Amino acid sequence: MIPVQGVENQKIAVLGLGRSGRATAAALAAGGAQVIAWDDGVDTRAAAEAEGLTIVDLTRDANWHGVTALITSPGIPHLYPRPHPVIAKACALGVPVDNDIGLFFRSYATPDWEGFDCAPKVIAVTGSNGKSTTTALIHHILQECGRPTQMGGNIGTGVLSLEPAIDGEVVVLELSSYQTDLARALTPDVAVFTNLSPDHLDRHGGLGGYFAAKRRLFAEGGPDRAVIGVDEPEGLYLAGQMQMGPADDRVIRVSAGQKLDGPGWSVFARKGFLSEYRKGRQAASIDLREVTGLPGAHNHQNACAAYAACRAVGLAPRQIEAAFHTFSGLPHRSQTVAEIGGVRYVNDSKATNVDAAAKALQAFERIRWIAGGMGKDGGISLLAPHLDRVSKAYLIGHSARDFALELGATPHEVVGTMEEAVARASAEAQPGDTVLLAPAAASFDQYSNFEKRGEHFAALVEALKGG
Known part of the structure; x- marks a missing residue:
């Protein structure tokens, strides 16, 4: 568990008591907060109360006295198509609303890091399609290369249920638009945008709102490196916003069907081959056609994004290539x-x-x-x-x-x-x-x-x- 920092002796409310909500309540309590909680489901409330959580009806104004923050689960709408009544009440009372992702990013780094030889890093992956496979592939490559690593977020372990960082560790997070949209802190070292296609439009008030939720990981997060799929107009626009100039290699452009030109850093797949270019010259090439765990052009895009993220944290092309061949893919995804x-x-x-x-x-x-x-x-x-x-x-x-x-x-x-x-x-x-x-x-x-x-x-x- 990662105890939440900066909450000691504060009264904090948690809305939604599924897996992430219960983990959030435990992490807040470990950080010294006084936690009260609410869920719309009667059975869910009863189960949480049996686990020792203090259940308080947050639909009633009288129960908000002294509350300094509301932490909501990602599945609960906060704006569109209409705010959940408890979130609307928090906004009306001036109580800040956050989620577990925001708490993670403000709590992951600790004073212990001063004794590490290599500071831990966070790679965060978002996008419409392929983000789970890309996240799992990055995690797999890091494991195969002997780097300490954990995986969580929208896949696997909830972020606050991860273990505290160790020397040189890389945490790989899958983040959905529901998670990036509300988090008050987003500070990954490497941020990955796979692609964009219409999804969850009712939750975000249209495609523009959906893209804006994804974009927050980059605009708010200020990552050291941004890996961005540029096969859609939104990705191309985002890459342009993040770059200071054509040769700015803080942005790694990724494509699953076109050769990417220019003096910057790019990774693309064409006709089954992955190519890495830097400063106008080819740096590496990998034959993806025999990588059985990554069939098809969409998985080649995932491979390019994962390759770029792993290169951004210092892994060598041959190490990454060897790890590709031991990746078996994710259940339910090709x-x-x-x-x-x-x-x-x-x-x-x-x-x-x-x-x-x-x-x-x-x-x-x-x-x-x-x-x-x-x-x-x-x-x-x-x-x-x-x-x-x-x-x-x-x-x-x-x-x-x-x-x-x-x-x-x-x-x-x-x-x-x-x-x-x-x-x-x-x-x-x-x-x-x-x-x-x-x-x-x-x-x-x-x-x-x-x-x-x-x-x-x-x-x-x-x-x-x-x-």
Whole structure:
């Protein structure tokens, strides 16, 4: 645990008592704060109270006397589409609102660091797609190269549940827009922006607000090095804002499909090869085509971003290349779960929007595509350029019939359930085909989250081996 600094003898309220909320309450208490807490869920409140937390109804004005800060969990809206009533009350009373990310950044460094030979560093990764894989890949590379490292944030361990820093350690954090939007302190040593595509627009009041939440990691954080994907206009704009001039190598530009020119520092992938350029000259090249844990152009972008971040903390190209080959990928993200009779089964349940599904479709040929669920605004019409790779689509869930109307001449079948989709796809697949779960939709119509959906797919595929 990382005790929160600067809160001794203060009365601090915590809103939301899920994993991060309970960890936040414990870290505040360890820092000497008097913690009161609230959650909208009756059962959640009861469970937290049984663990020793002081539950106070923060919807009542009388309970705010002496409160100096409100710490909220990331899933609770603070502005759009409308503020949670407790957050609105805090704002009306002039009580500062923060989250666990802000507390982490103001508490991670301690006086113990003065005795370290090498100061610990924080690499923070944000973006729309690929940030989990990029975060895990950076963490894996650091481990393989013998660097002390921890991983947390939106993946793995909550930030305040991480262990205090040790000499030379690198903490790698995945940060969502929900986390960067509100944090009052953001001070990473290396900040990574993977890409931007429309997502969570209701929470941020539109695409501009969504990008602004991501941008805070750079504008507020002032990282020593910024690794920025420039394949979208927003990334290109952000890179330009961060650079003092064309040769400013504090910004490392990243691309997954174009050669990047200029005198600065860039890392890009083309035709399966990663290239690093500095001061107009090539510094390294890596063949990504045989890196089985990173299939497809979207994973090549993740590889470029992770490579750049690791170079920014001093790792050598050959070290990074060797670590690429031992990376097995993340569950539910272009994860090969089996190969049966020459048919590859890939779980990309995390592809919950059209952009992520497009990248999954581009990674394979001869696809038996399992798609559907709780569709998002705009449908799947933007996937039309990639449907020539689809031998047949098997549509499940709430939006199955809506998706069917948009598939045109692409062979498809509304099957309804994952069981039927896997059964039909496996029965019809030929050697060389890929059965790909890339839903282009949320899971909430049939599953509690995308992980459960992916686990169900993997279990059904595993059962095929016994057949």
